[in-house]
Amino acid sequence: MVQREAVFPANRHALYEAHGYSAALRSGDLLFVSGQVGSRADGTPEPDFKRQVELAFDNLRATLQAAECSLDDIVDVTTFHTDPENQFETIMAVKNQIFERAPYPNWTAIGVNWLAGFDFEIKVIARIPGHA
Template identity: 80%
Template sequence: MAKRNAIFPANRHALYEEHGYSAAIRSGDLLFVSGQVGSRPDGTSEPDFGRQVQLAFDNLQATLKAGGCTVDDIIDVTTFHTDPENQFGTIMAVKQQIFSEPPYPNWTAIGVNWLAGFDFEIKVIARIPSDA
């Protein structure tokens, strides 16, 4: 069995080390990105929800970059929300800045009651460009 090819962005190891997981795994031409949250570099949650969502997307973009991808390479998105009804407008405002024009990736949003101190999490699958 081939060893996993783990990908980590620069300066983002606090939560990965604390909880024992990789930021992303490269498999062939696919990049499977673990759930990204709005954490500060020390792993603590950003208390402002809008800023937390923006940080989650920033952390996602840093992980994609470390794997040779951009948001344009994303195929599939899954997001987790602790209060979807009240949070949706804030999330959509950030999402529309990131994914500003079609074709949009697949997207599944899931309401949950616990995210380890966070209120939003995003995980994706991206296709790694052939020149990466």
């Protein structure tokens, strides 16, 4: 049986304790990263939407690094958006700075009506380098 190991970034934000979840779980050679949002250190949402998306990616990057992964190890992405039609251009601008070249990860975008005060959330599955 494959064991699960919780992974947290060095400067983990307050939401993990407040809501009782792990930033990521390592299981074999896969890393399952919980939804990352554009929170400030105290867990509150960043009000500027573009900055909120950038912070969500910063939080994602920190969680990946804690598991010795990088953005290049991502194989699957799911994002959640409170207003996809009006947010798409901003999200794509940030995404294109982060994923600059192919091969791009799989990506599923889902419109939602509630994200606990946030407007963007990203969760991923990554393959951990060097594992069988």
